[in-house]
Amino acid sequence: MFEEVVTGIRQLFGDPEGPIPLHAPWFDRADEEAVAAVVRSTFVSSIGPDITAFEQELAQVTGAPHAVAVVNGTAALHTALVLAGCGPGDLVLTQPFTFIATCNAITYTGAQPVFLDIEEDTLGLSPEAVRTWLERECERRAGRCVHKATGRNVRACVPMHAFGLPMRIEALMAECDAWGITVVEDAAESLGSYHTDGRHTGTTAPLATVSFNGNKIITCGGGGALLFQDGALARRAKHLTTQAKLPHAWAFSHDAVGYNYRLPNLNAALVRSQLRKLPHNVAVKRALHQRYLRLFADTPWTMVEEPAGTRSNHWLNALLLRDRTERDAFLAACHAAGVLARPAWELATDQPMYADALRGDLSVSRDRQDRVVNLPSSAHP
Ligand SMILES: Cc1ncc(COP(=O)(O)O)c(C=O)c1O
Incomplete structure (x- = not known):
């Protein structure tokens, strides 16, 4: 057959x-040369000119005002959710039809995912499913979106551009903005994909993430990045992903619990070369x-x-x-x-870690998974 x-x-x-x-x-040869040049320079780790250059080039290619490079797409999502204010006890809306990293990054913050359905054509989180769930399950209290049954705050929402297909980000943003929920776009799979208005995926929400894992459209083995509309948020991301170390020639002072998430210069050189392709x-x-x-x-x-x-x-x-x-x-x-x-x-809801997670109707997700x-x-x- x-x-x-x-x-x-x-x-x-x-x-x-x-x-x-x-x-x-x-x-290709240019990739090999780029890696060899960094090895010769000895600047293979967290300091080196390729990291900042890559961040500028990625911002230019996507049209995002700011970009911050990190070790992988999962770390980028974790950082974005921390910046969105997610923490223990919070709820974060997302789709169960996604790679598990989307859901795990929510869990790393101490928040819990709420799984809502996708659209048939985009395979991304359905703005309508989000509206229906929010209207039925939540209420506004002092500017916060509160889930009535648990009393938890709905802090963020993570849609995903599945297989590179742009999901309806503007409609989703409209729903989330009305409830004061921060949107984080998981654009891990959609570098080079554009919305109907010509905007690159990952440049509509205040926070977005991409991945340069070995299976992505361009790769540096492992790598990722955050995209921002706001410069102050981008600077905060850079600080948190570099151990929250205060700049000083020799002193080790840190003003927060940061992360070792900075993309090594070796990977940055390779992904710069890949970005040209x-x-x-x-x-x-x-x-x-x-x-x-x-x-x-x-x-x-x-x-x-x-x-x-x-x-x-x-x-x-x-x-x-x-x-x-x-x-x-x-x-x-x-x-x-x-x-x-x-x-x-x-579906994430079929994995043991998320078997008891809150959810809405998931019939399209189930159909597409099958x-x-x-x-x-x-x-x-
Ligand atoms: C939708 C999605 N989100 C997040 C990730 C995580 O990216 P990484 O593997 O770079 O951590 C991936 C891919 O790997 C992905 O496909």
Whole structure:
């Protein structure tokens, strides 16, 4: 049943001898030179010119007024949530259809996630689901959004741009602003993706995060960054992620419990070099998406396309099967042929840590978890 499309996928990648990975990083001579130059300079750690240069370049590429580089996307999320004021006893709204790091970063602060549904087309947190839950479950007390049943403050909201598809951030911001809830955009997967108004993902909310993990559209092995609208918040992030050390030529004075989250100069040099390839990688991925659309055009299965008017980086191509049984049969056929497709994440609410978490209706999340498969999407087949 799946033979033709699986063969077609292999052909898209030139039918190589071995397996076709879901997503492989790609490095060129310039990347090698960038790393070698840092090694020669000995500035491989927390001090070096590439960190600040990268922050400026990332801000320029995304259009974010400020960027702060950190060790990975999870650390970026943790820092953003601390800056949003999240702490023990707070509630943070998010989607269960996401990589687990989104939820764990909330838990690191002592807050608890509340899982709400996603939209069918964007696969991002539904502004309507957020409005419905807030109106039904919460009330305003002295400018705070309080969950009536537990008395806890709803402090923040973390939507995610799944697989690079821009979610409806403006509509979500409108809901959250009305309740005084700070939005943190998890843009780990969406570097190079744009909203209908041409704004880069991660540049609408006051705080946003990206990842440069090995499977992302550009990588430096491990790395991440925060994007800010506000310079004072960015300076605070820099301070907290560098052990909250007060600047001094030799004294060790710290004014808060900070974190060792600063991106090493070695990684910064590599990601600077990779950032120059972002437009090229996006173009290759968008072309690959078109080829997948043609491959699945006359089949009962549907490619997930970018929401109308947006421009996705198509980091991971996603295919919708008709049900979970069919999805598993498709995955089995792919793996038997060395096509390393994979299912979407199990919902966070199905993981033991979040089994008892507060939640709304999750029917779209459940449906997409059962039916979505990610197809091999390397930028350089
Ligand atoms: C949606 C999402 N959030 C957060 C992360 C965490 O990023 P990192 O692996 O750099 O910690 C990732 C990916 O790894 C992700 O896909």
